[in-house]
Amino acid sequence: MSSELAEQLLERIAEDETIARQAIAESALRWHYQETGDGWRVHHSNRAVISSVDDSTDQSVGRHVARHDPARVLAECAAWRFVIEFIDGWTEHTDSDPGVTVMELFAFLAETLGQDASRPDRWPPPIA
Numbered sequence: 277m278s279s280e281l282a283e284q285l286l287e288r289i290a291e292d293e294t295i296a297r298q299a300i301a302e303s304a305l306r307w308h309y310q311e312t313g314d315g316w317r318v319h320h321s322n323r324a325v326i327s328s329v330d331d332s333t334d335q336s337v338g339r340h341v342a343r344h345d346p347a348r349v350l351a352e353c354a355a356w357r358f359v360i361e362f363i364d365g366w367t368e369h370t371d372s373d374p375g376v377t378v379m380e381l382f383a384f385l386a387e388t389l390g391q392d393a394s395r396p397d398r399w400p401p402p403i404a
Contacts, residue, residue, distance in 0.1 A: 282360050289353045289360075296349040309342035311335060318342045355385050 307318050307326055316338035317328035327341055359381065 285360050286357065289357050292349055293353045296346040296353070299346045306347050307342045307345035309339045311338075359385070 307320055310317055310319065312328075315329045316335045318326045318338055318341045320326060327338070329338065
């Protein structure tokens with residue numbers, strides 16, 4: 277990976293981390309989605325509302341907001357930062373070692389993020 281591309285990706289990751297940490301300061305690490313009688317809301321563990329809509333707006337928006345809580349964003353940033361910083365060390369860039377396959381990369385990310393399809397209770401992983 278070129279150093280220019282790596283630098284751009286790391287800058288974007290840093291922006292995402294900053295925004296996620298600001299959201300934690302204003303609310304909480306984990307967010308939850310709840311349908312209400314006339315809309316939906318996203319709240320954190322002490323039930324303080326983060327976002328809500330009281331009309332017929334598509335409820336998938338609320339589920340999306342809750343799913344991308346600060347805990348998930350920070351876990352994804354950590355995984356992508358690791359990949360970017362160490363990807364060049366994973367290969368010798370020769371015919372006998374052409375590098376990491378897409379499937380190997382996805383397997384690494386899934387393991388790093390702690391995602392296990394048979395254990396949805398493990399997502400998102402805890403943040404250290």
